[in-house]
Amino acid sequence: MPVGWAWVTQTIDLSQQFGSEENIFTLDGEPPPSLQQKRVTLGLILDDKGHVVTRLIDVTPGNPPKELTIRVSGRGPNKARFIGMDTVTGFCVIQIDEKSLRPGESLPTPANLDGQLALPAKLAIKLMGFHPNQSLQPAGQATMTVTPRLNSFPGSILKAVGDFRYNANNPIYYLQTPEITPMQDGSLIFAKDSLFGIALYNTGREGHHIVYPVSRVMAIAESVIKSNQSIAYGWLGANGQNYFPAVPTQTTQRSLSEPGIIITAIAPDSPADIAGVLPKDILLSINDRRVETREQLASAIRQIPADSEVSLRVKRGTDYKIFKAKLAPAPSTEPEQQLFAFVRRLEAMKEELRLTPANDPKRQTLESRLNMMSSFVQAVTSPAPPDIRLRVFYGLEVQPLSGQLMSYFAVTNGLLVTCISDKNKAALGGLQAGDVIVKIGEQPINSLPSLVNALDNAKGDAIELSVSRRRETVKLSFPR
Numbered sequence: 001m002p003v004g005w006a007w008v009t010q011t012i013d014l015s016q017q018f019g020s021e022e023n024i025f026t027l028d029g030e031p032p033p034s035l036q037q038k039r040v041t042l043g044l045i046l047d048d049k050g051h052v053v054t055r056l057i058d059v060t061p062g063n064p065p066k067e068l069t070i071r072v073s074g075r076g077p078n079k080a081r082f083i084g085m086d087t088v089t090g091f092c093v094i095q096i097d098e099k100s101l102r103p104g105e106s107l108p109t110p111a112n113l114d115g116q117l118a119l120p121a122k123l124a125i126k127l128m129g130f131h132p133n134q135s136l137q138p139a140g141q142a143t144m145t146v147t148p149r150l151n152s153f154p155g156s157i158l159k160a161v162g163d164f165r166y167n168a169n170n171p172i173y174y175l176q177t178p179e180i181t182p183m184q185d186g187s188l189i190f191a192k193d194s195l196f197g198i199a200l201y202n203t204g205r206e207g208h209h210i211v212y213p214v215s216r217v218m219a220i221a222e223s224v225i226k227s228n229q230s231i232a233y234g235w236l237g238a239n240g241q242n243y244f245p246a247v248p249t250q251t252t253q254r255s256l257s258e259p260g261i262i263i264t265a266i267a268p269d270s271p272a273d274i275a276g277v278l279p280k281d282i283l284l285s286i287n288d289r290r291v292e293t294r295e296q297l298a299s300a301i302r303q304i305p306a307d308s309e310v311s312l313r314v315k316r317g318t319d320y321k322i323f324k325a326k327l328a329p330a331p332s333t334e335p336e337q338q339l340f341a342f343v344r345r346l347e348a349m350k351e352e353l354r355l356t357p358a359n360d361p362k363r364q365t366l367e368s369r370l371n372m373m374s375s376f377v378q379a380v381t382s383p384a385p386p387d388i389r390l391r392v393f394y395g396l397e398v399q400p401l402s403g404q405l406m407s408y409f410a411v412t413n414g415l416l417v418t419c420i421s422d423k424n425k426a427a428l429g430g431l432q433a434g435d436v437i438v439k440i441g442e443q444p445i446n447s448l449p450s451l452v453n454a455l456d457n458a459k460g461d462a463i464e465l466s467v468s469r470r471r472e473t474v475k476l477s478f479p480r
Helices: 214-227 271-275 294-301 335-355 363-381 386-394 403-409 448-456
Strands: 004-013 036-045 051-055 067-071 078-085 091-096 122-129 151-159 173-177 188-191 194-200 209-213 238-243 260-266 282-286 309-316 319-326 396-400 415-420 436-440 462-469 472-479
Touching: 004 051, 051 214, 067 091, 078 214, 091 214, 122 194, 194 214, 209 214, 238 282, 238 294, 238 363, 260 271, 260 309, 260 363, 271 319, 282 294, 335 363, 335 386, 363 386, 386 396, 386 448, 396 448, 436 448
Parallel strands: none
Antiparallel strands: 004 036, 004 067, 036 051, 051 091, 067 078, 078 091, 122 151, 122 188, 151 173, 173 209, 188 194, 194 209, 238 260, 260 282, 282 309, 309 319, 396 415, 415 436, 436 462, 462 472
């Protein structure tokens, strides 16, 4: 069980949204408002090592908070560091600066945090949180105003068994009353004077604020602490295209098909593959929630924890089937890093096949899995912008040449290589930062799209490049 609670103060730099003070117009004689604001939330102290779980705003795994402090009742503020977040729930784990804690010191333990109730279907509760109209405070506010008074509000919660996110590992509740504001996000929920959970303000369209039981909060926080980084959402491992059946006319029969996602590629050994989903299946729903577009599917998956089992309803030919799939953690919390992970796995599978003797019985299976992975990687990377495809597949970054640079390099066309990633195709082929890529094969290169298309469509087992290096033409080659 948590050992107490604390006030967590987050410094928010509004200049990221509004730019510098010169971009803010005020009435004559008024000073510009401070762009450094403070936001206070409640946090649960998890252990005597100073780990705290809380909710923060404008934070992602790639954009951690700039400055955090933690204040425990009766003590001054301590600096804290961000460890990571759960990308499904938004719970963030932070830790008090170790220098602020004396060895062997224990944190305060409020008496009413010593129990955990069972998980009934419905429960009368008290919400402990800030005033609904609490607002951001300027960075220079006095200490008292950045540790706001806590208020208690009666209410009730209902187990969300009909919610597509609900499962045995994720027993969430709906907050029926009281109605809360964004400033009460992260309020503590008590039942019979015992801590029950944490309330999350819902910013979506469905209108339900969610309560996570403290046992679930602790499990999420422990996962973040154990990995020492942010935790990704669930991953299905299937890619597809939006499918809309033809609209019936007076001369055609009424269409019996439903809109959904027609599966085009599946990653080998992924949850979708293990469950039995096949290419050309039409995915219609997940956990009884209709999904009619790729965007809806992606949104649904990102709201389901990686340790969840989901129900997939698909149409295969004229038959309808139900598959059970246990989601796996996404390879990364960042989309581009996911693509890197997929490409690395593809290259590893190619190497495994290369080292497998022709007469090995496993070779046929390896070839089949490699073809699956190749199709999957192509499907997920094709929509990516050319610069991302260039970094992910080939390990380089380029920039166009101005007329002055063309004169300097003594070329009439080409792209300047500005960065090379270690151990990627471009580096292994001998390409260097400062080279000018003039041709791929016999095709002149004049733009980023033309470079990516030429690399993707090169024939044979190797890609041939002509580059200008210190005003001399150099021929390079690297495997496809």
